[in-house]
Structure formats: C-alpha cells, structure tokens
Amino acid sequence: xxxxxxxxxxxxxxxxxxxxxxxxxxxxxxxxxxxxxxxxxxxxxxxxxxxxxxxxxxxxxxxxxxxxxxxxxxxxxxxxxxxxxxxxxxxxxxxxxxxxxxxxxxxxxxxxxxxxxxxxxxxxxxxxxxxxxxxxxxxxxxxxxxxxxxxxxxxxxxxxxxxxxxxxxxxxxxxxxxxxxxxxxxxxxxxxxxxxxxxxxxxxxxxxxxxxxxxxxxxxxxxxxxxxxxxxxxxxxxxxxxxxxxxxxxxxxxxxxxxxxxxxxxxxxxxxxxxxxxxxxxxxxxxxxxxxxxxxxxxxxxxxxxxxxxxxxxxxxxxxxxxxxxxxxxxxxxxxxxxxxxxxxxx
DNA sequence: AATTTAACCAACCGCCGAGCG
DNA sequence: GCGCTCGGCGGTTGGTTAAAT
Numbered sequence: 001x002x003x004x005x006x007x008x009x010x011x012x013x014x015x016x017x018x019x020x021x022x023x024x025x026x027x028x029x030x031x032x033x034x035x036x037x038x039x040x041x042x043x044x045x046x047x048x049x050x051x052x053x054x055x056x057x058x059x060x061x062x063x064x065x066x067x068x069x070x071x072x073x074x075x076x077x078x079x080x081x082x083x084x085x086x087x088x089x090x091x092x093x094x095x096x097x098x099x100x101x102x103x104x105x106x107x108x109x110x111x112x113x114x115x116x117x118x119x120x121x122x123x124x125x126x127x128x129x130x131x132x133x134x135x136x137x138x139x140x141x142x143x144x145x146x147x148x149x150x151x152x153x154x155x156x157x158x159x160x161x162x163x164x165x166x167x168x169x170x171x172x173x174x175x176x177x178x179x180x181x182x183x184x185x186x187x188x189x190x191x192x193x194x195x196x197x198x199x200x201x202x203x204x205x206x207x208x209x210x211x212x213x214x215x216x217x218x219x220x221x222x223x224x225x226x227x228x229x230x231x232x233x234x235x236x237x238x239x240x241x242x243x244x245x246x247x248x249x250x251x252x253x254x255x256x257x258x259x260x261x262x263x264x265x266x267x268x269x270x271x272x273x274x275x276x277x278x279x280x281x282x283x284x285x286x287x288x289x290x291x292x293x294x295x296x297x298x299x300x301x302x303x304x305x306x307x308x309x310x311x312x313x314x315x316x317x318x319x320x321x322x323x324x325x326x327x328x329x330x331x332x333x334x335x336x337x338x339x340x341x342x343x344x345x346x347x
Numbered sequence: 348a349a350t351t352t353a354a355c356c357a358a359c360c361g362c363c364g365a366g367c368g
Numbered sequence: 369g370c371g372c373t374c375g376g377c378g379g380t381t382g383g384t385t386a387a388a389t
Binding site for chain 1: 354355356357358359
Binding site for chain 1: 373374375376377378379383384
C-alpha cells in the first residue's frame, strides 16, 4: 500500500552543497533528466534527500536560471504581479523567465518590501499607508526637487487629517491645490470637516484591504486581473512609445477613490470636465487628461506601469538603489492636465 | 583591529493536493 | 476507498559577508 518513503533522513547530509555534489547532481540530470527524485540521490551517488536534490536543482543548478541582479523591468513586474497574486511566488516566477520562486521571494523580502514601506506603500495591500510613510523623506525630496508646497502635505498628514491625503498630491500641481485646501481648512474648518465626513473612503479602503485567506489556486478575479496585466504588458512591449488606451486596459478612477472623494466638489469638477469617468461626467478621452487610473476591484491597488507614466525617462536597465527608489516615488505622481488651473476658480 | 549589527540568500521545514498502489 | 508518498509550495532559519561602531 502506498509508496516507500522518499528517503531515510538518518545519515543523509544537510547544509550547503559542495561543488562536487553539484557536479554529481548536474551530471546525473544531464544524462537521465530530472525524474524520480526519490531514487535520484542514490543513483547519482549523493548522500542527500531527494527533496534536497530537487531544491538544489530547481533553485540553483538549473541551466536556464538567470543569475545576478534583478533588472528594473523585472522588479516592476514582480510588484505588479504581487499586487494581483499576493505571495504566490511560484505563480510570479512562472511569469519571470529564469527566476525561481525562492529567488523572487528573497528579493521581495529583502529589497522590494522595504522600498515599498519607505515609499509609504503597504507591501501587502499595495495601497498607500500613512503609518508606514516616511514623511520626512517625502518632505525632504519635495523641498529639494519638487515644490515646497509638499510641506503642506506633511503638515496635513502629521496633523492627523483623516483620511490621509492621497500620495498623488506629491505632484507639484496637486501640491498647489493642497495649499489651497490647507487654506480652506484654515479659513473654514467646519466646511472642510464636513467634506471629510461625507467621504466614503473608509468603505473603499475596506474593499481594498479585505483580509481574505489566499487559496492555493488563483481565484477567478485574480486570473482576470492577471490577464489584464499581462495583456497590458504585451501591448506596452509591442508598441513602445505608444500609450495604451486606458479606456481599454484600466478602469478609471472610481468616484469614491482616496483623496478625491474627501473633497466632493473636486471630484465632481473632474467628472464635469470629463477628466475622469465613472461619475456624472464622461470617459477619459482627452489625451492630456490622464489624471489617474487603477485596475478594477483588485485585492490591492495596482500602480500603473512605468511605460505608461514615465515617458521613457528611466531606462529599463537602470538599477541603482537611488534610481529605483526615485521611481517608486514617481509612481505616486500623476499627470495633471493644464485645464486643472481652472481649479483656482473652484477654490 | 576587534566586535557588533545588519543584510543577504541558500537551504530547510512543514504543510497540502495529486496520484500511486 | 484508503493510506501513503511525491512533488510543489510558502514560511522560516541560520550561515556568510559587509558595514558600522
């Protein structure tokens, strides 16, 4: 009944592999193929468990493994896929040729996760998180490179305004608006608070952070998200320099999304001017009206791809920590249409 | 120069579903 | 149909190296 045990662990070697062991394993698999891990160690002359041999082969010795540092594009893909798939490392690895699940998992835990946290993004939900936001870093960056009005953001956040300002405010133009909002808060705090209370942000955030357990198989929704992402990636790769139609690949900003909904007049103004869709206004049809967009109903908010937003300013092969971190921050910016100047009237 | 701390990553552990006997 | 193992997976550990004190 059943099978004989995979291996008797007594007397089998553990720990790091020697080059001699690697050579034995590689030679055997080249001759016989990676089949029947139970009998492989004995046949190959290895004092190892079959499981250990399989791990060594799949994670290190396999000839198609791409060693070395992750390319920028790979990192971006990992972040995107993780936002859709969660900690399904094998599923992510299946879409990154040459990378193993173990390698991706390690890289996520030691690099990407920390970088997202520093950028104020929850690495689990991929949503902006004020409690993880390094405000001093953002403030410093804004003061040096963007616009002093960023300080208003930090001040608002530090003052505990709820819900927290959306990171898109890091954009200089939006920072200008933030300054006006801060002024509104100062001059008419009751109206300001009323706007905040009318927000449905909490409800939306709950849908973003629904702590459901992850099944071993992809859910139908995850598969849809993944297909959408892969299709978008293919389109971007096949049409370099050509922006993918958001109307086709993204669902425009929901009306109850983030910061915008904290100021209903602001979001209404956008709808009325057809800058975002889904509300009383029309679709995103204006080429200059790429306010923001997000895929529909993902378990976590998915950030747009770099090719959509960076205009090729950052090469796919640039890999320094500073550049990557800078890119993470840039993901938090959105393009603002010139017509947004009309907001001055609104203010 | 010595020690401590942090970062990295290969390898192990334990669980689970599929499938064999 | 049942018991068991295999193969795969995600989480965790611990050894090694680099950086900081």
